[in-house]
Amino acid sequence: MLITVLDTDPRTVLCMELAGPSSPDTIGVTQSWTLTELPSVDAVEACAGVVLPTIAGRVDNEVGGRLLAPLLEHPANVDDPFARRDEASHTTAAAARVLPKSAGKCTACGETIDLRGSAARERVHIHTAENGVDHWNYYGPAHDWPAALCGRCQTAMTEGGFSTFLDYRFSFHPSCPRCAASQTRSAVIGMPIPREPVPPWTVPLGCIVTDPAPDWICGACGHRWAN
Ligand SMILES: [Zn+2]
Numbered sequence: 001m002l003i004t005v006l007d008t009d010p011r012t013v014l015c016m017e018l019a020g021p022s023s024p025d026t027i028g029v030t031q032s033w034t035l036t037e038l039p040s041v042d043a044v045e046a047c048a049g050v051v052l053p054t055i056a057g058r059v060d061n062e063v064g065g066r067l068l069a070p071l072l073e074h075p076a077n078v079d080d081p082f083a084r085r086d087e088a089s090h091t092t093a094a095a096a097r098v099l100p101k102s103a104g105k106c107t108a109c110g111e112t113i114d115l116r117g118s119a120a121r122e123r124v125h126i127h128t129a130e131n132g133v134d135h136w137n138y139y140g141p142a143h144d145w146p147a148a149l150c151g152r153c154q155t156a157m158t159e160g161g162f163s164t165f166l167d168y169r170f171s172f173h174p175s176c177p178r179c180a181a182s183q184t185r186s187a188v189i190g191m192p193i194p195r196e197p198v199p200p201w202t203v204p205l206g207c208i209v210t211d212p213a214p215d216w217i218c219g220a221c222g223h224r225w226a227n
């Protein structure tokens with residue numbers, strides 16, 4: 001069994017893989033689990049009842065077997081059986097957790113960020129949110145939101161004097177024509193994806209929209225309007 005541990009603070013687990021004969025004369029990865037929620041090593045150890053080595057090296061079979069059990073028992077569509085405890089917001093682990101969720105796109109403008117190679121460090125700017133807000137425990141209203149930003153958005157957010165990512169993201173939207181409130185939200189057609197957080201600057205309208213669909217919804221007065 002191969003376990004990939006990221007050297008974040010606290011340390012987190014990125015993936016677990018099973019190695020075995022993949023053809024009669026090669027050994028390869030036969031099964032793998034990517035833990036996109038990056039559980040901390042502590043959480044994995046507590047869940048599986050094991051202690052992981054602190055340096056790279058062999059994990060003995062008994063430990064491997066115990067780590068495997070929660071993965072095999074878990075339904076396939078739920079990728080992370082290891083419960084994650086709430087941790088401080090601005091750790092490198094919190095920052096690392098933003099990346100898998102961004103799917104390689106800028107959270108603000110949606111532009112693809114090239115994450116290949118070591119220069120990727122300069123191309124992506126991670127913004128973590130206060131108060132333990134993350135994509136997975138958002139119960140709103142949020143004051144901020146974790147984001148992976150492209151260089152252009154990072155510059156625009158800094159130069160625009162936006163103190164939170166949400167302020168910056170909401171600045172893309174028009175203010176309400178009826179009550180002049182800012183922080184209007186964009187309407188999106190479709191159902192929220194299960195287990196996917198709904199960004200607070202959008203409102204999912206569901207799949208069946210009969211009236212002319214609005215483009216914008218005002219959170220203050222409820223006004224809906226199209227462009
Ligand atoms: Zn951007």
Ligand SMILES: [Zn+2]
Nearest residue numbers: 176179218221
């Ligand atoms: Zn309004």
